Amino acid sequence: MVFKFSPTFLLSEIIFFVKRFIGVFLYPYKTFRNIYLESSVSEFVFVAFAIAVYYLFTDHLRSNNYEPFILFAVTVLQLLLTVCFFLFFKLILNRDYELKTVSAINLFTYSLAPTLIWFYFNSALYKFLPPPRTESILGISFSIFFITITLILLFYKIILLYLAVRYTTGCNFFTIIYLISLYMILILPYILALYNFNFFKIPIL
């Protein structure tokens, strides 16, 4: 793709990105197939921008132990390492399947959509309805609402991660389950390390 940084180009890219972002939630299979077939680097840039804005926003909301730039760099690095992990297994398990690195990066980038929405949603609620919740009727109602939204986004996250691995590796269902389990086993100590070093309570993964 040739980049021409004109306002029209930027606007068309933004519209294209928003359309796909919504499509990820409405038609996840079809949208992920399209992302695999045709992707551009600008989609990754838009999500990276959304992550950067999030860290700048939460830096004002709660004092982080680290600069927003460091947190942003860690998030992008872990995203790229995640892509490398699955691409490595694609090269081992399914050599016949076409390797599309930019598409793979974009697939995992779009799989961050539910996570990002949850973090934005959570930080906005922290600002307007700060915790702790009480055991009153209002507190219980809010908790039910909050956990329901969290679960819906978690379901989306599971599906999108599955689809990202499926289109990146081209493997079948059981192999994907094994790969995701292996990924979880490897990522768990990393999450604990980030927690202990006060980087994140929950990382954007």
Added chain:
Amino acid sequence: MKNQHRLKSKEEVVPDNIINEFRRINLIPPNNLHLNFLNMAYKYFTAPLKSWPLKLFIPIAILITVLIYVFFGKLLVSLATYLQYGF
């Protein structure tokens, strides 16, 4: 006369856009779970997830949340509070 009875080619019968769409759909071979009933179950459960999965997720999420509240009571409030500090 001969031309009138000639069999039409695949391209003439099926429009290009439909052929292209099928090519896109079959980009990855369908999942094979090696057992017929597993394949059927996979197709049954994944079919509603392909378009508008939200209409499936909302009732399931509400049901799970209500069950957590019924079985664990006020723990739901603690969980919400804990997650709210989690960003």
